[in-house]
Amino acid sequence: MKNYKYIGLLLLSFSVASCDVNNELDKITDPVQAEVALNTNGLDFSSYIAVGASFTAGFTDGALFKAGQENSFPNILAKKFGVGATFTQPLMEDNIGGMLFEGSTIQAPRLTFNGVGPVRLDAIPTTEGTTVLTGGFNNYGIPGAKSFHIFADGLGSLLGVPLELANPYYARMATSATANVLADAMAQSPTFFTLSEIGQNDVLTYATSGGIGVDQSPTATNPTGNLNPGTYGGNDITNPLVFDQVFRAMVTTLTSGEAKGVIATVPDITLLPFFTTVPYNPVPLDEATAEAVNTAYALYNGGLLVAKQNSLIDDAEVEKRTINFSAGQNAVVIIDEDLTDLSGLSIPSYRQTTAEDLLVLPGSAFIGTLADPNNPASVNGVGVALADEWIITADELAKISTATEAYNAIITDVASSNENVAVIDLNAILREAASGIQFDRYTMTTSLVTGGLVSLDGIHLTARGYALMANRILGAIDAKFGSNFTTATNGLAKADDYPTNYSPTLQ
Numbered sequence: 316m317k318n319y320k321y322i323g324l325l326l327l328s329f330s331v332a333s334c335d336v337n338n339e340l341d342k343i344t345d346p347v348q349a350e351v352a353l354n355t356n357g358l359d360f361s362s363y364i365a366v367g368a369s370f371t372a373g374f375t376d377g378a379l380f381k382a383g384q385e386n387s388f389p390n391i392l393a394k395k396f397g398v399g400a401t402f403t404q405p406l407m408e409d410n411i412g413g414m415l416f417e418g419s420t421i422q423a424p425r426l427t428f429n430g431v432g433p434v435r436l437d438a439i440p441t442t443e444g445t446t447v448l449t450g451g452f453n454n455y456g457i458p459g460a461k462s463f464h465i466f467a468d469g470l471g472s473l474l475g476v477p478l479e480l481a482n483p484y485y486a487r488m489a490t491s492a493t494a495n496v497l498a499d500a501m502a503q504s505p506t507f508f509t510l511s512e513i514g515q516n517d518v519l520t521y522a523t524s525g526g527i528g529v530d531q532s533p534t535a536t537n538p539t540g541n542l543n544p545g546t547y548g549g550n551d552i553t554n555p556l557v558f559d560q561v562f563r564a565m566v567t568t569l570t571s572g573e574a575k576g577v578i579a580t581v582p583d584i585t586l587l588p589f590f591t592t593v594p595y596n597p598v599p600l601d602e603a604t605a606e607a608v609n610t611a612y613a614l615y616n617g618g619l620l621v622a623k624q625n626s627l628i629d630d631a632e633v634e635k636r637t638i639n640f641s642a643g644q645n646a647v648v649i650i651d652e653d654l655t656d657l658s659g660l661s662i663p664s665y666r667q668t669t670a671e672d673l674l675v676l677p678g679s680a681f682i683g684t685l686a687d688p689n690n691p692a693s694v695n696g697v698g699v700a701l702a703d704e705w706i707i708t709a710d711e712l713a714k715i716s717t718a719t720e721a722y723n724a725i726i727t728d729v730a731s732s733n734e735n736v737a738v739i740d741l742n743a744i745l746r747e748a749a750s751g752i753q754f755d756r757y758t759m760t761t762s763l764v765t766g767g768l769v770s771l772d773g774i775h776l777t778a779r780g781y782a783l784m785a786n787r788i789l790g791a792i793d794a795k796f797g798s799n800f801t802t803a804t805n806g807l808a809k810a811d812d813y814p815t816n817y818s819p820t821l822q
Contacts, residue, residue: 353803358575358796360396364453364505365389366465366497366569368512369775370784371456372484373404377433377772378412378425379458379484382817386778389454389509391785391808395800396507404454405488410821413440414483416476421483426771427819428764432679433771438822444483445473455500457485461516462553462561463544465496479549497568508569508576509788511741513562514722515581517553518715519774522584524550525675525704526711531557532718552714555721562722566729566736575735575796577788580723582745585673585712588763589773593674595646597682598696602642608697612638618662628655636666640697647674647682647696650703653710665700671709676763676773678705737795739788754783755810767815777815782808 365371365387372379373387384390384404393402407414412425421444424436457464459482464470471489475481490499500508521528528550533540540554547553569576584590600608619633628636632655638648646667654664668674674682682701686693693699707715723742730738744752748768751758759780760766763773768780776784786807789800800806 348804351799351802351804351806353806354799356797356799358792358798359506360393360398362453362504362506363389363393363396363398363402364455364500364503364508364569365392366455366500366508366510366513366565368456368460368516369458370512370515370781371454371509372458373454373456373781374458374775375770375772375777375781376412376425376427376775376817377435377770378423379407379414380410380412380425381407382410382821383412383425383778384454386781386813387454387456388511388781388785388788389456391782391813392509392788393453395785395789395806395808402453403451405448405452405484408442409440410817411436411438411440414442414444415440416444416483418443421476425817428771428816433764436819436822442487444476444487446487447473448488451499451503452488453503455496457482457496459484459516460496461520461544462513462558465513465565466561468493468495470495497565501568504572505569505574505576506572508574509579510565510569510576511579511739512581513565513578514553514558514719514726515584517558517722518581518718519584520550521552521711522707522715523589523675523774525702526707526714527704528552530714530718532714532721552718555718555725558722559725562725563729566733570733570735573735575737577737577739577791577795578726578730579739579788580726580742581719582741583716583719584774585707585715586745586749586761587774588761588766588769589676590673590707591761592676592763592773593679593682594644595668595670595672595674596644597674597679598640598645598647600640600642600645600697605640605642605645608640609638611692611698615662615665618657618660622655622657622660622662625660627657627660636664638665638667645697648700649696649706650700651708652703653708663700668706669709671712673707673712675705675707681705737791739784739791741784744784744787752783754779754786757810759783771816778813779810779815782810782813 371389373384375383384406393399414422424438424440426433427436470482471485471494472481472492473486476483476486528548530552531541531554544557616637619636622628623633648665648667651664651666682696684695686695686699730736748761751760759768761769770777792798793801
């Protein structure tokens, strides 16, 4: 329906000698909105410090680059806090993204959309990781950082970077080779802080690797689990008991000078398009091809019946492991290490995916390719089973969910017991976005490329997504501390001021 600013009347004109009729009507103008002054209710934003991981840094489209950093949610908040001019970030050298270390590329350039899908920008990064920035910063968002990394001395060691013992993003901004992130942040004497994504990477690397890692959480046979994060692998799930200790210590430290702040829950990362874009049944086959594939798997299926006869597996596992293709869309064949080991009968741990499994986004470029270019039967996901790295199984999903819920219980407990801390529920926001979340005139979803909320890497937010996140943080500040960002004139970020895609020409 159109909106009309003016009302026109259809008049019948008559020649009336004795009257001079004026047919012009006054314009109906839009009502003037009353200015609402910002009331911070005594909050001190003079030294706003952001601590976190990739979201805090402004990581988007698979890379960290200058425009993304300038549209990071902490930088957006700083502008609304009135300290945008003094909010300092460790800016990258370009908008290509990625990083060099002693001239070699160690982090890839950003992704762009080529009309079909996300592709890496065809350019070479110019940011040299060994060039250390000096001075204090306000944004301590460290891409890739897990919870216990924030306290880790030496995370910024340049010597440790090529050995994968240090973080390249922190190494270029750390005050020394032995410094830790929280100590450097506290050196800025924060009066207000945000602490976000703490806990996200503690499960994310396990998930993006397809569950290749160890869940270090407590078990029935090991009630404490592994409490030494120094022994963890890069893809391991952090023990919630470790998370509890480090997260509470972070908040205690950040509020030690009476600073106030906002902490954030960990979202259910499996709702992100990195895990939801590729369907569990992505293989289209015609009837003849399906019959040929089934013939190839007949010996394998027969072996399952032998295993059952030997009481090695039951009917349910036979059904779960049976391979069967048909005309139409088909589930892929995978290796599932949680199945009963039948290697003694030379039967591999194969099964087809179900709707409970998640295929990771990089699988879209791998499934359907030939494992052996000279063998047309070696189709990955059909004739050749997919390795663990391409799938998150239901068992692995349960581990991710259990750890995430444990982290969030700790985060909400900290918020409820500390009068200086507000909380933003990123988990609830992501669930809302799965079906559509409103931001000004846009309905944003978690769909890859078209959803507007999540960037081309399927994990990190777009600039508009970070603006929405900033607004939700401002709403949490209002609710906890009595400010009025959500009702003040220009108190919130505007969706139209932030893009969802960056041009490949931006370099």
